[in-house]
Amino acid sequence: MIQIKNLYKSFGDLKVLKGVDLHVKAGQVVVIIGPSGSGKSTVLRCINKLEVPTSGTIIVDGYDIMDPETDINMVRTEATMVFQQFNLFPHMTVLDNVILGPIKVRGTSRPDAMRLGMELLNKVGLADKAGNFPEQLSGGQKQRVAIARSLALQPKAILFDEPTSALDPELVGEVLEVMKKLAREGMTMIVVTHEMGFAREVADRVIFIDQGKIQVDADPETFFATPENPRLMDFIGKVVSHT
Amino acid sequence: MAFEFEPSVMIESLPLLMGGAKITVILTVGGLFFGFILGAVAGMMKLSRNFFVRKLAGIYIESIRGTPMLVQAMFLYFGIPMALGIRIPAMVAGIIIISVNSGAYIAEIVRGAVQSINPGQSEAGRSIGLTHFQTMRYVVWPQAFRRMIPPLGNQFIISLKDTSLLMIIGVGELLRTGDEIVAVNFRSFEVYLTCGLVYLAMTLSIAKALKMLEKKMHILGK
Numbered sequence: 001m002i003q004i005k006n007l008y009k010s011f012g013d014l015k016v017l018k019g020v021d022l023h024v025k026a027g028q029v030v031v032i033i034g035p036s037g038s039g040k041s042t043v044l045r046c047i048n049k050l051e052v053p054t055s056g057t058i059i060v061d062g063y064d065i066m067d068p069e070t071d072i073n074m075v076r077t078e079a080t081m082v083f084q085q086f087n088l089f090p091h092m093t094v095l096d097n098v099i100l101g102p103i104k105v106r107g108t109s110r111p112d113a114m115r116l117g118m119e120l121l122n123k124v125g126l127a128d129k130a131g132n133f134p135e136q137l138s139g140g141q142k143q144r145v146a147i148a149r150s151l152a153l154q155p156k157a158i159l160f161d162e163p164t165s166a167l168d169p170e171l172v173g174e175v176l177e178v179m180k181k182l183a184r185e186g187m188t189m190i191v192v193t194h195e196m197g198f199a200r201e202v203a204d205r206v207i208f209i210d211q212g213k214i215q216v217d218a219d220p221e222t223f224f225a226t227p228e229n230p231r232l233m234d235f236i237g238k239v240v241s242h243t
Numbered sequence: 244m245a246f247e248f249e250p251s252v253m254i255e256s257l258p259l260l261m262g263g264a265k266i267t268v269i270l271t272v273g274g275l276f277f278g279f280i281l282g283a284v285a286g287m288m289k290l291s292r293n294f295f296v297r298k299l300a301g302i303y304i305e306s307i308r309g310t311p312m313l314v315q316a317m318f319l320y321f322g323i324p325m326a327l328g329i330r331i332p333a334m335v336a337g338i339i340i341i342s343v344n345s346g347a348y349i350a351e352i353v354r355g356a357v358q359s360i361n362p363g364q365s366e367a368g369r370s371i372g373l374t375h376f377q378t379m380r381y382v383v384w385p386q387a388f389r390r391m392i393p394p395l396g397n398q399f400i401i402s403l404k405d406t407s408l409l410m411i412i413g414v415g416e417l418l419r420t421g422d423e424i425v426a427v428n429f430r431s432f433e434v435y436l437t438c439g440l441v442y443l444a445m446t447l448s449i450a451k452a453l454k455m456l457e458k459k460m461h462i463l464g465k
Contacts, residue, residue: 050366075374087367091385100381101371146367153371 007056080150140171255405263420282349306345398452
């Protein structure tokens with residue numbers, strides 16, 4: 001589904017990614033953890049080309065995103081993104097946020113898009129908020145709308161970029177619940193997060209990125225039970241003692 | 244001869260001045276209509292990734308902002324015909340001058356407003372597959388437009404007042420009309436005072452209308 005080979009990314013002189021290889025199969029839930037500045041979000045943002053890779057190959061659903069012939073807008077609809085800061089469109093109602101993509105990108109008729117939109121809002125438990133504006137919602141509700149918005153394109157994968165990091169602690173659970181539901185339904189997901197509980201419970205694979213490289217790539221049991229990598233041990237120690 | 248204030252002159256000159264005010268309104272509305280289009284295009288050009296496109300908009304903005312409007316008007320109305328042998332009607336020249344002039348300032352307003360929108364908004368637009376243009380059209384512009392309203396209101400008022408400079412090229416706007424009345428009755432105190440009051444009435448109306456627009460826009464989502 002998503003294949004990353006030898007990915008390098010620099011911002012000016014700063015080398016953020018130094019050769020990342022990652023192959024995510026359809027239906028897999030891959031959780032990426034790592035210290036801040038390690039490049040984990042950058043990997044995600046390279047997949048949908050919000051950041052242009054410096055070098056390397058990224059194949060999404062059979063399309064090479066580095067190929068100038070590839071319609072990147074089309075690729076983005078197959079691997080949509082959920083952001084840390086939600087990035088809902090503040091001038092639109094919740095429902096309009098969700099159906100903008102289907103109408104403008106997929107060419108869905110408005111009535112059909114509205115039906116789909118309500119179905120998705122129902123799924124994230126916010127059907128009663130359809131007519132509200134984002135500023136009237138809590139952070140957790142905003143993020144659930146953002147998930148519905150990215151689902152509305154009926155993508156093959158969703159990229160979650162620290163989806164719960166901007167939330168008050170009591171609102172994290174409701175967002176994770178929705179994500180678990182998606183995982184159970186077989187959605188391909190790549191999740192950058194600090195939620196170790198989620199990684200342990202839901203992930204098929206957990207990846208530890210540090211200093212621009214994948215240091216550990218293992219199933220959650222192995223990953224958490226026997227952290228051999230000293231940096232990972234240090235990191236897990238810090239995160240766990242913190243929460 | 245002691246000065247005696249004659250309020251009746253103000254009343255008497257009002258019908259003629261309203262005729263001039265009508266021309267002032269036409270110049271302002273016409274000028275700002277095209278000025279907004281020019282400004283929107285130049286403002287977006289300034290945000291372009293292409294160096295030459297950016298530079299071109301920059302040259303337009305700097306050269307207009309850096310020269311007096313009076314000079315621009317006289318150059319267009321008297322200078323250009325001399326070089327090209329075509330005469331532009333004063334009214335058309337007036338609207339062109341207001342457009343080109345306000346466009347340069349509006350360009351900076353547009354650029355600033357678009358830049359002030361959180362980059363996360365365009366990223367979210369692009370991430371659901373919208374093209375760059377669609378992202379601008381449906382996501383960035385509607386939000387940026389709300390932020391443009393206060394500075395645009397300011398520009399509208401400035402442009403309205405600037406139309407008075409066009410009397411120099413013979414456009415029969417408000418001040419020119421007042422000038423012509425004074426030439427006949429020599430009551431400069433009453434006539435120019437009335438002119439001023441009519442300008443004030445128009446600028447206050449713009450300010451009021453924009454306040455209402457701003458309020459209405461705010462209710463419809465932040």
